[in-house]
Amino acid sequence: xxxxxxxxxxxxxxxxxxxxxxxxxxxxxxxxxxxxxxxxxxxxxxxxxxxxxxxxxxxxxxxxxxxxxxxxxxxxxxxxxxxxxxxxxxxxxxxxxxxxxxxxxxxxxxxxxxxxxxxxxxxxxxxxxxxxxxxxxxxxxxxxxxxxxxxxxxxxxxxxxxxxxxxxxxxxxxxxxxxxxxxxxxxxxxxxxxxxxxxxxxxxxxxxxxxxxxxxxxxxxxxxxxxxxxxxxxxxxxxxxxxxxxxxxxxxxxxxxxxxxxxxxxxxxxxxxxxxxxxxxxxxxxxxxxxxxxxxxxxxxxxxxxxxxxxxxxxxxxxxxxxxxxxxxxxxxxxxxxxxxxxxxxxxxxxxxxx
DNA sequence: AATTCGGGGAG
DNA sequence: CTCCCAGAATT
Numbered sequence: 029x030x031x032x033x034x035x036x037x038x039x040x041x042x043x044x045x046x047x048x049x050x051x052x053x054x055x056x057x058x059x060x061x062x063x064x065x066x067x068x069x070x071x072x073x074x075x076x077x078x079x080x081x082x083x084x085x086x087x088x089x090x091x092x093x094x095x096x097x098x099x100x101x102x103x104x105x106x107x108x109x110x111x112x113x114x115x116x117x118x119x120x121x122x123x124x125x126x127x128x129x130x131x132x133x134x135x136x137x138x139x140x141x142x143x144x145x146x147x148x149x150x151x152x153x154x155x156x157x158x159x160x161x162x163x164x165x166x167x168x169x170x171x172x173x174x175x176x177x178x179x180x181x182x183x184x185x186x187x188x189x190x191x192x193x194x195x196x197x198x199x200x201x202x203x204x205x206x207x208x209x210x211x212x213x214x215x216x217x218x219x220x221x222x223x224x225x226x227x228x229x230x231x232x233x234x235x236x237x238x239x240x241x242x243x244x245x246x247x248x249x250x251x252x253x254x255x256x257x258x259x260x261x262x263x264x265x266x267x268x269x270x271x272x273x274x275x276x277x278x279x280x281x282x283x284x285x286x287x288x289x290x291x292x293x294x295x296x297x298x299x300x301x302x303x304x305x306x307x308x309x310x311x312x313x314x315x316x317x318x319x320x321x322x323x324x325x326x327x328x329x330x331x332x333x334x335x336x337x338x339x340x341x342x343x344x345x346x347x348x349x350x351x352x353x354x355x356x357x358x359x360x361x362x363x364x365x366x367x368x369x370x371x372x373x374x375x376x377x378x379x380x381x382x383x
Numbered sequence: 384a385a386t387t388c389g390g391g392g393a394g
Numbered sequence: 395c396t397c398c399c400a401g402a403a404t405t
Contacts (some may be wrong), residue, residue, distance in 0.1 A: 070401095075399055191384075
């Protein structure tokens, strides 16, 4: 097979040829393209699958066939028609923006990027989509499909969700935009991304760009694109007690394996409030001591790991008696020697609380 | 740059 | 169950 290089190459004709054969017949693609229709479709399609949008779109144009009709509607009625489609700000913004078009632009959807971008709910992508599809302007419309396709074709192994990569891909799209056919190209990318260059398992065997796709040629089409999301880490409440006996703190060495292995910490247990304090008291009883724990926390601290977050509630406590079982995992640490042990995560910083 | 905002279908 | 989808607004 001949491997073609993608840099500097104009491949939009190949995609347009594919589009001519495989273009989806969608209700908002009636000719001539109406700016209002394109607008409604683009808003509904934000983060929403085509099949979910289809019935809503048809109903919408039935209930609000024109911008005049939509502008005249009550907000509750507008929201009612959107009910079930999700992201309800889209409906509120669309309603407000259409009203603005009626009053401020004489009922004509603005034809410049600058003006159309001021309308509520119309961001970078939607502005480009409306201007290119409805008005035939040479504008890019970079959405999730485009980011995925370009990341693969150009072999971009970086986070497509970062603004930097988005900007770079936008430049690549602009360089590829066929003059006078930007709208068609943008729609071709949508269909291509929905039918061939799909997220998980792309259909490379039928792809018209396979010979020039860097990801495919490297056998990495399933590894791209890369999307790094901040998955919310679980929060773990822990109760920490700083126990003093004369000039020393009672500290504990963590297990030799696992999180913060073998590092030293103040006595602590999962949980918070009275239950947490009671759990610490019992823990120390097992070790051989009776302790009294203050009823009010000394401080709270949060510490973020890659996979979890500790929310620490720190109490002061006093050693009331007993003998510490001999062993290597507990010891009394002279206060002035606090820098001599390796502290587990945030525990070292707690020494500042009771200096 | 990170969060929030819905709902549904695919894997 | 997780991921992802024709994103935008807010912080």
